[in-house]
Amino acid sequence: MPFVNKSGADGEEERTDVAAGAPQPFDRDFDPNDPQQTKVHYNLTGWGFEQHAELSETLAERGVPHVWDGEELVVPEEIEAEVDALFDELEAEIGPFPVPLLEGDPSTEFGLDEWPLRDLETLKASLIEAEIPHLWHARTLHVAQDAEDVVDDLLDAIEAGDVASIDEDAEAPDGALHDLYGAADRLARDSTHSNARTSILDLVPQLSPTVPPFGIAAAAWSTIVARAQAVVEEFEEGADPEQVTAAADELRTACRPYV
Structure with missing residues (x-):
């Protein structure tokens, strides 16, 4: 589920929760440069290419008024509930989505330059599944400071071979x-x-x-x-x-x- 905040004419930002509901077709004008327009920002840091592509296709198909600001999707506030519902729908189909660690948040750094690619993929999937806020810079992992001990244990488990496949639907043949x-x-x-x-x-x-x-x-x-x-x-x-x-x-x- 993406991190959400709002920006408006007063320049203030407010964190909000993501709501559920059934998405509807959109037919609204949106001028992102209008200083009177309150906007909702969805931070999609950490999303994969296929997830981005699926979202972009869905936005186009449904005519959702929006703009991109780096890794953020920006929409007008009046359609927030409908876009929240759209994200809920996509998460059920192509999720789970990573929880981003925002720049400036207290964090702990883990250097993983020597890790094999297979273990890194397992780690990435585990962080997403556990909904641990995190951010990657190449092979350096930054996690929320209050999740440091949990991630330490996860790293030890992966190195010890105690974490199963990253593919939840895959399984070895019976017997x-x-x-x-x-x-x-x-x-x-x-x-x-x-x-x-x-x-x-x-x-x-x-x-x-x-x-x-x-x-x-x-x-x-x-x-x-x-x-x-x-x-x-x-x-x-x-x-x-x-x-x-x-x-x-x-x-x-x-x-x-x-x-």
Whole structure:
């Protein structure tokens, strides 16, 4: 949900809450340079390209009178309730939206230059989901000062592999862990086992290292998937029996604590 403030002829600004309701078609004139016009500003700092594009398309389709001021959408005050409702509608379709940390607000800085891209994406999604006010400058994260301890714990959890996939709708195939272990166990004992070979060749392309089964830490699952991919590579490179056995044994060892 975007941060909202108002500006008017007196130059003062007032923070407001976002209201709900059903959006209606718009047919109103708007002169943003009119000194008597009270305006509502929606701060969209942190919105993604696709979210911006969807908003712009919706504004055009519904004829919403507006102007852009950097990262802020500016509309006349008299249609505030309708635009609030439009944002509620969009949030249900393409949200959640980031809560921006405004320039000048008390903040804590975290330098994340050494973080891998996958962990940064997980962090970004987690901050949005938790509605933590934040702002990015390249790979430096600024968060609301009163959220410092929460973010510290979140960073530790991501580094430890204890935060699941950033894709809430994604999930590992049912029984993937047990199927991997079973196939690895058979191949470790018999590298020519045809059913085990077929099973692992069919299953591994469906796996993502960032989408663990329920109850498995992301770091552990990433290791398991990497070792399963190593088994597949051995088959693709000619299936040397000794190499297949060794790769399957490593996969079996990685899976064993979780089955």
